[in-house]
Amino acid sequence: MLIKPSDAAAWISCPRRAWLDKHQPTAYEPDAFNQLLSDRGLAHEAAMLAKLENQFPVAQATSFEHTQALIQQGVPVIYQGRLVDEHQGLVGYPDFLIRQENGQYQSADAKLSLSENKKAIQIQLGIYRRLMGNGLPAMVFLGDGRTALLGDEVELLVDEFITSMRALLELEQQPPVRYSHSKCRICPYEAHCRPEFEAREDISLLYGVHGKAADALTEAGISTISKLAASTIDTVPDVPYLKGSKRKYRAILQAQSFLSGKVFPLDKVALPEGTWIHFDIEDNPLTRTRERHVYLWGFLLPAYAKDNFDYVWTDDETSDYEGWLGFLQKVEAYRSLYPSIVLAHYSNHEKATIRKYAERYAMESHATVTWLLGQDSPLFDIQNPVLNCLVLPLQGYGLKDICKHPDLVNFQWENQESGSQWSVVQFNRFLSETNPRERQKLKTEILGYNRDDVVATRHLELWLRNFFD
Numbered sequence: 380m381l382i383k384p385s386d387a388a389a390w391i392s393c394p395r396r397a398w399l400d401k402h403q404p405t406a407y408e409p410d411a412f413n414q415l416l417s418d419r420g421l422a423h424e425a426a427m428l429a430k431l432e433n434q435f436p437v438a439q440a441t442s443f444e445h446t447q448a449l450i451q452q453g454v455p456v457i458y459q460g461r462l463v464d465e466h467q468g469l470v471g472y473p474d475f476l477i478r479q480e481n482g483q484y485q486s487a488d489a490k491l492s493l494s495e496n497k498k499a500i501q502i503q504l505g506i507y508r509r510l511m512g513n514g515l516p517a518m519v520f521l522g523d524g525r526t527a528l529l530g531d532e533v534e535l536l537v538d539e540f541i542t543s544m545r546a547l548l549e550l551e552q553q554p555p556v557r558y559s560h561s562k563c564r565i566c567p568y569e570a571h572c573r574p575e576f577e578a579r580e581d582i583s584l585l586y587g588v589h590g591k592a593a594d595a596l597t598e599a600g601i602s603t604i605s606k607l608a609a610s611t612i613d614t615v616p617d618v619p620y621l622k623g624s625k626r627k628y629r630a631i632l633q634a635q636s637f638l639s640g641k642v643f644p645l646d647k648v649a650l651p652e653g654t655w656i657h658f659d660i661e662d663n664p665l666t667r668t669r670e671r672h673v674y675l676w677g678f679l680l681p682a683y684a685k686d687n688f689d690y691v692w693t694d695d696e697t698s699d700y701e702g703w704l705g706f707l708q709k710v711e712a713y714r715s716l717y718p719s720i721v722l723a724h725y726s727n728h729e730k731a732t733i734r735k736y737a738e739r740y741a742m743e744s745h746a747t748v749t750w751l752l753g754q755d756s757p758l759f760d761i762q763n764p765v766l767n768c769l770v771l772p773l774q775g776y777g778l779k780d781i782c783k784h785p786d787l788v789n790f791q792w793e794n795q796e797s798g799s800q801w802s803v804v805q806f807n808r809f810l811s812e813t814n815p816r817e818r819q820k821l822k823t824e825i826l827g828y829n830r831d832d833v834v835a836t837r838h839l840e841l842w843l844r845n846f847f848d
């Protein structure tokens with residue numbers, strides 16, 4: 380078993396994932412969003428290839444031996460070179476090997492990323508350097524058109540990766556790890572790992588309990604969710620990521636909630652007075668400039684039925700500014716219609732996006748923007764009272780986690796598959812679709828999803844008012 384540059388992504392995410400990839404690999408289909416990213420990556424690589432072909436003769440390598448033969452021949456650019464060093468236990472396929480004036484070859488890769496400072500990129504390019512063994516820095520053709528160089532500064536990280544991967548290759552049993560909601564729920568090995576976490580009532584399954592806190596609590600004798608649920612703030616020691624009585628109390632209640640399915644109110648839920656308008660945006664990160672383009676600014680107005688859905692839509696990023704102005708005009712129109720409005724949204728994303736747009740178009744002093752972002756802002760993040768006032772039987776406190784749960788809000792989206800990444804995929808299909816009917820169909824689906832998002836926050840508001848206000 381050889382170490383590949385592409386092992387870096389799994390290694391950074393979770394050592395067990397890197398071990399399973401090597402010892403018990405599972406075949407899995409990438410989801411539509413990851414497939415979209417992969418397709419974009421291939422298109423970027425093809426564009427770089429075309430650019431190089433315009434300047435130099437390019438030969439495509441077909442094997443390790445063929446790569447060496449092309450190097451011996453001094454071919455200016457070798458595409459998809461194959462490099463192996465069995466002594467170091469490394470294998471890698473850089474997108475390009477580019478011959479320098481002195482005859483040495485420099486490895487280069489096309490990456491959609493805008494930054495060369497990502498660990499996975501640094502390890503990958505660092506491995507290519509090791510395989511070339513000539514000390515030349517590796518090149519990255521980044522998604523924004525920049526070319527970056529990675530040299531000796533990545534060596535320490537590459538050493539750490541190789542040493543750790545060698546140890547994982549020799550390990551006969553999978554390494555012990557803790558649960559991480561953000562990583563495990565999107566991991567292809569979730570079905571393999573989860574039963575084990577549940578069987579041993581791993582404390583890291585609890586929302587807000589970090590793996591390092593779980594390790595320290597285990598050392599202190601609190602090794603299961605049941606034991607934590609039976610503890611008091613005085614018997615739980617201060618441990619990393621779990622210090623102070625407030626956090627400990629919350630963790631104990633989270634353990635009790637996990638076991639019983641009960642909701643524990645921590646405080647009274649205070650919701651602002653006024654006319655509520657529910658607000659949610661959909662944005663596309665895969666733009667030419669990589670500045671997120673909000674293609675849909677969606678609202679649910681009184682009387683909160685499905686046909687009270689209102690929105691600003693733009694067909695592509697060339698209309699980004701018009702969409703932003705349309706949004707500002709809408710909120711001003713609502714403001715004059717209702718004496719005091721509350722623009723309710725879930726999480727900080729909407730407010731942060733308004734701030735970014737104001738910066739993008741140098742409109743920080745615009746009257747509507749200063750109102751939206753100022754002291755008397757109508758924006759209200761409904762996630763705050765949820766996080767501050769309630770302990771819920773959930774592992775994540777996202778809108779869908781709370782709303783879809785049958786014992787909580789119990790609101791179901793019409794399209795079960797929809798989600799924010801789903802919306803990005805649909806919008807990119809919309810962009811590339813030429814058939815007007817198909818385009819309209821895709822747009823209608825995206826609008827339906829966004830409408831359900833704002834209807835969901837309305838249901839969440841009612842649930843909070845009914846049970847906790």
Ligand code: SF4
Nearest residue numbers: 393396563566569572
């Ligand atoms: S499910 Fe979680 S613990 Fe298991 S391999 Fe994946 S990320 Fe690691």
